[in-house]
Amino acid sequence: MQTNHIAPLQREANVGAAARYRMLWRWHFYAGLFVMPFLIVLAITGILYCFQPQIDHLLYRPLLDVASSSAPRLSYQALLTRAVAAEPRDAIATTVSIESAPTRSVEYRFKLSRGGNESVYLNPYTGAILGRLSVENRFTEQVRMIHRGLLIGKLGEIVMELAGCWTLVMLGTGIAMWWPVQRQPARFWPDKRQRGRAWWRDAHRVLGIWVVFGALAFVLSGLPWSSTWGQWFKQLVTTTGAGLPPDTYAAQTVQSLPPGAPAPIAAARPAHHADAMPGMIMDDLPIKQVPWAVGALPLPETSAELAPTIPIDRVVGLAAERHVVSGYQIVLPRRPTDVYTVSYFAPDPRAERTLHIDQYSGRVLKDIGFHEYGFIGAAVAFGTDLHMGRVFGLANQLACTAISLAILLLAASGAWLWIKRRPKGRLAAPARPVNAPAMRAWCIGLGVLGIVFPMLGVTLLLAWLVDRWIAARQDRAAALA
Structure with missing residues (x-):
């Protein structure tokens, strides 16, 4: 009798777990579909910018390097006079970069009347002009601006900020889908018994667990530098004295x-x-x-x-x-x-x-x-330098590269899995369960995220309304059939 009583409860629990999994998968799909192309851009540009010192030195060595000399260095004020004389009369000197290495040139930055900024490089021993370089058009600066806003201004910065916020949703749903349950033990390696698309799905899930903390660290350390939420957060921290x-x-x-x-x-x-x-x-x-x-x-x-x-x-x-x-x-x-x-x-x-x-x-x-x-200012400072691969030298750069490559592989494998299962001409989002579970904890968690990141909250609400509309259309179509 006891077994007969337990069996229906077990079946009901299994049905509820399956429904929750499908809802998580549906939201994971939506989040992944949005952030996938931007994660690829962020990963590639992040790797390049992480090696900015090496890349700049490789591309602009004649401007950056000078022969060491026993002759005395000219004063910075004298070098500024020479730099001013070499620039257009309406150019305004704004900054000087100070490097103590005996083989480094001296860089002065000028604001040009025609727009933009230009760096002038001088030999500190002879005062000779080594060359000029546009600040905005140098390679690593272009990489940074793609990473920040896709080179399309404020709109691009907002899109990349939203991609970072939605990555949090993707990571959260991914962890929940991997989380071990009765019939699915925790796995940190793909199941060798799987073949084809099933193996790739398993590998995608496992790789996500390996990289989740690194990806989370990238997102949380990058958002304070974003142009909308980041500026608001910085102003809040400054005003309250928390930084x-x-x-x-x-x-x-x-x-x-x-x-x-x-x-x-x-x-x-x-x-x-x-x-x-x-x-x-x-x-x-x-x-x-x-x-x-x-x-x-x-x-x-x-x-x-x-x-x-x-x-x-x-x-x-x-x-x-x-x-x-x-x-x-x-x-x-x-x-x-x-x-x-x-x-x-x-x-x-x-x-x-x-x-x-x-x-x-x-x-x-x-x-x-x-x-x-303060605590927040120190945390952001450490997070930023780790994010940029600056704290531990080459080891930090390689660690950031490994995380970025794993994120790139996650995005690519997710796209491949979607393409393989998608019928031609259809979005093929995971089907919404007939009896959608309440999932109150998830709703509360997403609500908190939406409050902390208002743009995420607005787009979450819009995505939920669109999902409800699509579900209603599908239900009406099924009823008519």
Whole structure:
């Protein structure tokens, strides 16, 4: 009697499990179909950009390398004078890249009146112009912009951001479909007994489990840099002080002082008062990469003086005193109230540094280092450098390449499985179960994701409505048949 009572319950449980699996598969299919082409683009461009230092050096060696010499190096100020003389009269010098290696050239970046930016490379020993290079058109910059927004502007950036968000849905449903149940034990290798498409499906599932944490890390470390959600998140973190301690934002004395005048006492004011350049934040500066934690901070100003500005070499010396010696950029002041900004986006995030220096007195107005980052700022800094393959050198680059290749293979195998089972001329989404299960935990989880990532929430709702509409049409067609 007991066995007869259990059998119907077991059958009901099996039917419920099958229905849940089919619903998961349906949403996994929709998510995968959307993100598949973008994952392929992200994987390929990610691998290329991960090796940016090597690729740049290979492509632009004549501009980057010089012969080491025992002759003294020319001053950065003298080199700037030569670079300015070599550029059009209306070009504006914006930054200088500082490299301490004796075989590296010196790069000055100029903003051109016709649009765009151009780098000029000089031999630091002779002052000779080695050549020019468009900032926007260099190969690795084009790769980065494809990775970020498909080279189609804001629309492309939104699409890539959505692809990242929907990857979270794809990963979650994939894990749930793999998760061991009574008749399906956990497997980390494809079943050798399977053949053909069944083996590929099993291999796809298993590969997804091997790469899921790496793919999740890529998505979560990339989204803070996205142009919509990432900017909102950065502003939120900056406003609440979660990225940097609140006292980092306190105003510091920024007025230039005549010789012999006593230093005034700094007043504690929010950073958006008179010490901030209206509308300008760190992310607006014309430099290669700004540390994420300081990207939304406003730029300080100096009081306009009739005194001469300090030379670039003095700024280099001030940075060296704070152990910033190579691989950083200096943003040059353009207006009487601008400051020198030193930005060091270091391979090791613990060495990141941002300095704002009075262009007249040479006083360091602000000095922000990793030790001042809050938990979120530090987590994003580490995540970013791991994402870009910068922390552990070649080992980090190879690890990122392996994860990217696995993601590429996942996308390709998913596409192949779909093509093999798809009848000609049909989308062939997995059929919706007749009695769709409630799956409340999944609904709550997707709801939370939709709140955290609003664009994902909107598109999830649209996808659900379209799915309901398709299901209703299929039901009506079946009834008429």
